[in-house]
Amino acid sequence: MTCNCLTQVTRDVKRIENCGMYVDLIKTSRGVVRMGSMPDISKFLTLHGFREEIVVVPDWEGSMAGDNHTGEEFVLWQAQVKGGIRKHYVGKSVNLSQMYYNLNDTFSYFFDPKRISIMKKRWLDNWFKGHIAAPIYENGPLKIDFGKGNIVLSDHGKVLYDRLEFTPSQNPDSQIEKVLAKVPTDSKPRQALEIKAVGTGNGFVGTVASFIVRFYKQVIWIDPCGFPAHTLARHGVHWDDITHILITHNHEDHIQGFSACLKRAEYTKTPLNLITASSIYGQLKKQFTPFCPGFNALVNFIPLSPGTLLELDSIQINSRWNHHFLPYGTLGLRISANGKTLGFSGDTKLDATINGVLKREELLPQWFAHCDLIFHEVDFDNPASVHTHWKQVELLQQEISGKVLVYHTPFLANAPLPLVQEGKTYCLE
Ligand SMILES: [Zn+2]
Ligand SMILES: [Zn+2]
CATH class of the missing domain: 3.60.15 (Metallo-beta-lactamase; Chain A)
Incomplete structure (x- = not known):
């Protein structure tokens, strides 16, 4: 905000x-x-x-x-x-x-x-x-x-x-152009996997969870937050540096900036490369076509099938279906490049007792076993929440060697687990 x-x-x-x-x-x-x-x-x-x-x-x-x-x-x-x-x-x-x-x-x-x-x-x-x-x-x-x-x-x-x-x-689009004119573009190819935390909050508090993953010439924006030009500029990122958008699911706190991105694609006459699952894409298309009748021509859909590797030049994306509450599904991710892997939970209820009932292997801590860094969603207050209680993240950390940091939460100064720091760029070298 x-x-x-x-x-x-x-x-x-x-x-x-x-x-x-x-x-x-x-x-x-x-x-x-x-x-x-x-x-x-x-x-x-x-x-x-x-x-x-x-x-x-x-x-x-x-x-x-x-x-x-x-x-x-x-x-x-x-x-x-x-x-x-x-x-x-x-x-x-x-x-x-x-x-x-x-x-x-x-x-x-x-x-x-x-x-x-x-x-x-x-x-x-x-x-x-x-x-x-x-x-x-x-x-x-x-x-x-x-x-x-x-x-x-x-x-x-x-x-x-x-x-x-x-x-x-004043035309709002010209205001956006003025903001963008002050931000330097950055097309320097990254030799190491880089993750910038644009937002680590949720729909109730702070800037919604939103991250930029870079490697070589690819810049993937996971779950675009609202007011893209301004919010990215605050972190020194030019909106047009983004090469792909990846949407984990259809809850509003994960697609806040999607309509603005459609308008930007229309304005720059550059199709928006959208990585997501077919069911999530179908819902986005249904929802936003009345807002943007040119949706089909503006969006270049890159399907992500949970369980099947997607190769995007030198980046590999693995995905799973999370345990969340939308019928179109919610994605969890493992993004690898140059021998390093980021684990990204997405919205999911990680809970040992629930996993005992669901018996889905991809929901177990071991799914993140080979990740070097893991961003996991968290709820610090309520064990019965629809999100992952911090005690369960603590158990996850005990089972895997990669470092686990938490997000999708208000900032908590005395948090019992390390938080993803908003604005920080994490580099996996
Ligand atoms: Zn959600
Ligand atoms: Zn959420």
């Missing part, structure tokens, strides 16, 4: 801005109305102390900064995990259904209470109450008009918000 700020636009309108995107919040007699979304919006709402009752779902649009539907999944996870209120989602029929069904494809899956199998949950409707505006939504004195390509909100007959009028004149 960078360059976040809150500004007062009018007496009734506040604006959360972050790295070329913004979300407006309007105070009305029927509660706070939020205009659209953006990556990490749930973190920003918490940061600035908002609890909005109504969410306006605009046409699905975006720029190289990001899109205005991504972010909503973690608004729901936040409500589901930490408590919240059922919000009224208002918009044109097509926009509401795009958002609802995309959320239903990811947010509605979870583990059973014993964390053994994946279950479909009916909890989306506990938090999402859709209201179709055709083209006007009325709630007592509050009126939101979606006609004439605009969104105009009035309360007690007074216009409080006119979306077109409130749109800044």
Whole structure:
């Protein structure tokens, strides 16, 4: 998360801005109305102390900064995990259904209470109450008009918000170009496997888990985080240095920056090389084609089949199916180059008791036996969490010789296990 700020636009309108995107919040007699979304919006709402009752779902649009539907999944996870209120989602029929069904494809899956199998949950409707505006939504004195390509909100007959009028004149894409112009590109071939930790947090805290793996001329970005130009620039990386994107699974905290990457591919007329499993790719294509109709032509899909080696010039990628809770699967990785190997857990519930039931060899600590360095996801608090409790990572470390570092967690100064350090570049020589 960078360059976040809150500004007062009018007496009734506040604006959360972050790295070329913004979300407006309007105070009305029927509660706070939020205009659209953006990556990490749930973190920003918490940061600035908002609890909005109504969410306006605009046409699905975006720029190289990001899109205005991504972010909503973690608004729901936040409500589901930490408590919240059922919000009224208002918009044109097509926009509401795009958002609802995309959320239903990811947010509605979870583990059973014993964390053994994946279950479909009916909890989306506990938090999402859709209201179709055709083209006007009325709630007592509050009126939101979606006609004439605009969104105009009035309360007690007074216009409080006119979306077109409130749109800044600056093109967000030119802002991105300005950011990129300040970052040097780096095409120096790497002779050793290099891993940069761009983000080590999760959907609730910090910058989401996101890593760049480099060897020779390949630069693979695992799980692109939101606001790519700014976030990579913060770590001295030029966005266009990335040669491949690897997506481990479809949860929002792992695809936050995907829409921006599609827009960048469109802008630079350079296809996006996407490494992932067929089922994950299928879901991405289904989800993002309405946002980006040119999806097929823009994405060069490189299939990764768990259990089968993928060779990308001089990099070898091994993968497995993790124990996580999406039906499209979640990837764990072993990435090798020049005789060295990085193990990368991806989101997975490593647990000795559960593995005794599942009896899947690739989920055992030995899968990482020949890795020199292992990044493993962790939960420091709750042994029953859907993530790996730190005691289980401790057991993993006892069974293998490679160094294990943990991520997908808020920073913890007195962590009982060593953390992956955000911003640090790890070199396997
Ligand atoms: Zn996940
Ligand atoms: Zn995650």
